[in-house]
Amino acid sequence: MFWSRSFITTLKEAPEAAESISHKLMLRSGMVRMLISGVYSYLPLGYRVLARIENIVRQEMNKTGAQELLLPSLQSIELWQKTGRDELMGETMIRFQDRRGRKLCLGPTHEEVITELAAAYVKSWRDLPFTLYQIQTKFRDELRPRFGVVRSCEFIMKDAYSFDRDFEGLNQIYEKMRQAYEAIFKRCGLGFVSIKADSGVIGGDLSHEFLVPAESGEDVVYRCKICGMVMGAHEAAINECPHCHKDMEKLNALEVGHIFKLGDKYSKSLGVKFLDEAGHQQIVQMGCYGIGVSRLIAAVIEQNHDGNGIIWPKEVAPFDVLIVPVNVSDKLIWDEAVRLHDELGRQGLEVLLDDRDERAGVKFKDADLTGIPWRITVGSRWTKEGKLEFKNRRTGTVTEAAGGDPAAYLDLVRG
Amino acid sequence: MFWSRSFITTLKEAPEAAESISHKLMLRSGMVRMLISGVYSYLPLGYRVLARIENIVRQEMNKTGAQELLLPSLQSIELWQKTGRDELMGETMIRFQDRRGRKLCLGPTHEEVITELAAAYVKSWRDLPFTLYQIQTKFRDELRPRFGVVRSCEFIMKDAYSFDRDFEGLNQIYEKMRQAYEAIFKRCGLGFVSIKADSGVIGGDLSHEFLVPAESGEDVVYRCKICGMVMGAHEAAINECPHCHKDMEKLNALEVGHIFKLGDKYSKSLGVKFLDEAGHQQIVQMGCYGIGVSRLIAAVIEQNHDGNGIIWPKEVAPFDVLIVPVNVSDKLIWDEAVRLHDELGRQGLEVLLDDRDERAGVKFKDADLTGIPWRITVGSRWTKEGKLEFKNRRTGTVTEAAGGDPAAYLDLVRG
Numbered sequence: 093m094f095w096s097r098s099f100i101t102t103l104k105e106a107p108e109a110a111e112s113i114s115h116k117l118m119l120r121s122g123m124v125r126m127l128i129s130g131v132y133s134y135l136p137l138g139y140r141v142l143a144r145i146e147n148i149v150r151q152e153m154n155k156t157g158a159q160e161l162l163l164p165s166l167q168s169i170e171l172w173q174k175t176g177r178d179e180l181m182g183e184t185m186i187r188f189q190d191r192r193g194r195k196l197c198l199g200p201t202h203e204e205v206i207t208e209l210a211a212a213y214v215k216s217w218r219d220l221p222f223t224l225y226q227i228q229t230k231f232r233d234e235l236r237p238r239f240g241v242v243r244s245c246e247f248i249m250k251d252a253y254s255f256d257r258d259f260e261g262l263n264q265i266y267e268k269m270r271q272a273y274e275a276i277f278k279r280c281g282l283g284f285v286s287i288k289a290d291s292g293v294i295g296g297d298l299s300h301e302f303l304v305p306a307e308s309g310e311d312v313v314y315r316c317k318i319c320g321m322v323m324g325a326h327e328a329a330i331n332e333c334p335h336c337h338k339d340m341e342k343l344n345a346l347e348v349g350h351i352f353k354l355g356d357k358y359s360k361s362l363g364v365k366f367l368d369e370a371g372h373q374q375i376v377q378m379g380c381y382g383i384g385v386s387r388l389i390a391a392v393i394e395q396n397h398d399g400n401g402i403i404w405p406k407e408v409a410p411f412d413v414l415i416v417p418v419n420v421s422d423k424l425i426w427d428e429a430v431r432l433h434d435e436l437g438r439q440g441l442e443v444l445l446d447d448r449d450e451r452a453g454v455k456f457k458d459a460d461l462t463g464i465p466w467r468i469t470v471g472s473r474w475t476k477e478g479k480l481e482f483k484n485r486r487t488g489t490v491t492e493a494a495g496g497d498p499a500a501y502l503d504l505v506r507g
Numbered sequence: 508m509f510w511s512r513s514f515i516t517t518l519k520e521a522p523e524a525a526e527s528i529s530h531k532l533m534l535r536s537g538m539v540r541m542l543i544s545g546v547y548s549y550l551p552l553g554y555r556v557l558a559r560i561e562n563i564v565r566q567e568m569n570k571t572g573a574q575e576l577l578l579p580s581l582q583s584i585e586l587w588q589k590t591g592r593d594e595l596m597g598e599t600m601i602r603f604q605d606r607r608g609r610k611l612c613l614g615p616t617h618e619e620v621i622t623e624l625a626a627a628y629v630k631s632w633r634d635l636p637f638t639l640y641q642i643q644t645k646f647r648d649e650l651r652p653r654f655g656v657v658r659s660c661e662f663i664m665k666d667a668y669s670f671d672r673d674f675e676g677l678n679q680i681y682e683k684m685r686q687a688y689e690a691i692f693k694r695c696g697l698g699f700v701s702i703k704a705d706s707g708v709i710g711g712d713l714s715h716e717f718l719v720p721a722e723s724g725e726d727v728v729y730r731c732k733i734c735g736m737v738m739g740a741h742e743a744a745i746n747e748c749p750h751c752h753k754d755m756e757k758l759n760a761l762e763v764g765h766i767f768k769l770g771d772k773y774s775k776s777l778g779v780k781f782l783d784e785a786g787h788q789q790i791v792q793m794g795c796y797g798i799g800v801s802r803l804i805a806a807v808i809e810q811n812h813d814g815n816g817i818i819w820p821k822e823v824a825p826f827d828v829l830i831v832p833v834n835v836s837d838k839l840i841w842d843e844a845v846r847l848h849d850e851l852g853r854q855g856l857e858v859l860l861d862d863r864d865e866r867a868g869v870k871f872k873d874a875d876l877t878g879i880p881w882r883i884t885v886g887s888r889w890t891k892e893g894k895l896e897f898k899n900r901r902t903g904t905v906t907e908a909a910g911g912d913p914a915a916y917l918d919l920v921r922g
Contacts (some may be wrong), residue, residue, distance in 0.1 A: 188603035
């Protein structure tokens with residue numbers, strides 16, 4: 093991909109309204125653009141990161157045996173009345189009437205729809221267990237959208253729902269999901285904590301939140317300065333570590349995932365029943381498991397940046413390698429840049445070539461801002477000595493390698 | 508994937524309300540489920556087909572150099588007023604006011620949003636040309652939803668938008684897109700025609716529709732019985748082939764794609780201007796290119812089925828191979844079925860194993876209904892002679908191969 097055709101548009105300064113570092117860097121690097129307050133377009137650079145994160149989530153969900161489907165955004169208010177959540181959702185849920193007079197809403201979450209679906213499918217113990225998930229756009233009428241994609245009116249979630257015959261089965265899948273969540277956040281390059289949490293409007297018997305310590309986070313966790321134990325704000329009321337009996341420090345944190353043991357909260361009101369081996373009717377036990385997929389992008393940036401810009405972890409970077417020819421009108425430099433671009437592309441890497449007729453300084457600044465893991469400079473060292481410079485965005489380390497010897501640098505950039 | 512864990516739920520009869528063959532077969536094979544009239548959930552089997560079609564569309568779009576992004580569904584009515592399409596869209600566009608009093612709509616199409624985006628980005632001739640696309644959910648307040656996913660209130664579209672400095676550039680990308688569309692429809696196993704069309708509410712100077720002859724189609728095309736030439740309903744008013752001067756036959760057809768030379772219709776009203784080499788301000792020339800992605804599933808089924816069910820073309824099939832052990836309690840049979848499942852999976856094929864404790868006849872019926880290209884039967888021929896039966900869903904041909912010799916059948920099922 094050539095920069096000039098890539099629709100990447102960087103800004104020297106972030107718009108004043110941007111409050112958090114992730115919001116500023118997403119705007120400055122041209123990842124997103126605000127359409128109206130709380131509503132964002134993902135530009136090609138931002139979409140690449142989104143797609144990579146979706147892919148990680150999909151892979152880890154599939155590993156648990158969960159199956160992907162796609163549920164509608166348009167839902168009838170009537171369905172929400174059956175579980176009593178119509179009122180509970182209040183004004184956060186976007187509602188309207190269509191021209192046939194149907195009272196509809198845009199799904200802010202999908203417990204009702206999936207439970208209604210399961211009720212039609214589940215007949216016997218043989219139909220259980222199963223877990224379904226989707227990666228889908230949700231809508232909320234946020235009164236105060238903030239921090240770009242962190243608290244917005246339209247966002248992407250992964251929501252999974254498990255159906256089991258008993259609590260033992262629910263406990264098993266809950267634990268599997270907890271492990272899948274840890275794998276997902278680790279692959280995204282995130283430091284995180286999980287704590288017991290309030291189940292809020294979702295409800296159920298038990299829930300865990302996954303929180304990413306981040307300056308602009310709106311949640312709070314407490315960490316013991318001695319043993320490092322992390323607790324939620326309910327639990328740590330006394331502000332003292334229950335282990336060490338020492339002060340705990342207060343950290344802002346961003347919620348990126350939440351898993352719930354719903355039990356029979358939805359299956360009872362929407363009638364998901366099955367006949368067991370003895371022919372007795374039983375109620376299905378459910379769990380639900382959410383990840384804020386678009387919000388993950390912000391969380392990754394909050395934890396992976398420096399004064400010059402974003403530092404993408406390998407697995408979520410929009411490109412693996414950025415090639416910077418310092419002078420595009422020097423034929424020796426240009427030819428080598430294009431050769432590298434094509435060769436690394438053939439090797440399965442995502443490569444961006446900065447073909448703009450700009451000063452090297454401008455290109456280097458944009459390289460740091462957009463945070464692609466490796467920058468390869470093709471400059472005077474190439475024309476004079478046949479050497480390329482490989483700069484690691486995270487460590488700042490520069491390694492030299494001969495241009496003619498792919499074996500010498502392929503392992504480096506794949507690393 | 509084992510059938511018992513796959514959430515595939517087949518029906519002997521389609522619900523009475525289903526009018527078209529594709530709608531009937533999608534319901535009977537458990538691909539979709541109606542939530543409310545005009546609104547469908549894609550169950551795992553249906554979602555697999557949707558994902559494969561999206562993948563084909565994505566690959567062919569990327570080949571043209573178009574870049575993927577993601578635009579919001581939530582849009583302000585104000586933006587639509589600028590192009591005068593607020594009124595033109597009428598009641599088809601879903602509108603509501605949020606709690607802050609903003610007048611919003613759900614995007615039925617995205618010319619306004621993408622043009623506003625381009626206006627902020629394009630400054631000089633150097634920024635052109637580029638093409639952007641998304642695969643995204645659209646919303647329409649359909650007065651009379653029909654034929655399942657064919658005419659629904661919530662559906663998935665691929666919409667691409669090109670930006671060029673002049674008509675020559677627009678003509679080039681228009682031709683590239685036309686070719687990409689032909690590649691997409693061919694890979695989906697579709698017979699199709701493209702005809703000059705009315706540009707409707709999208710507008711512009713010229714447009715072509717891509718139509719798939721299908722019994723339940725709501726469009727009409729005329730085909731010459733002699734030379735096979737196909738024409739649209741404006742053009743063929745005299746009902747006589749302009750070549751052969753003979754009668755033309757009338758065929759129902761389903762619109763699956765529509766491409767438009769918009770010219771400056773949107774770029775003028777939303778101000779997408781650039782400075783040319785001489786420093787003169789010019790208006791950008793646009794094109795837009797739509798494919799009804801979810802509707803494509805129906806189109807494929809309309810053209811690929813028989814009395815027993817769906818016949819999936821290879822590239823869009825939900826699974827490549829279905830393994831049917833005729834008796835799951837026979838250890839010899841079961842072990843070979845699982846071995847095959849694992850081996851073919853390792854070879855990169857998508858494999859479904861019908862592990863249900865059902866009669867072979869029930870399984871064979873479901874195999875035909877769900878339309879997976881290859882059915883491998885593990886039965887008495889296996890236990891007695893070490894032979895497996897490979898049945899091709901389209902041709903009905905049965906080929907035998909020794910179970911111990913993967914080389915003998917891998918080419919067959921990959922074919």
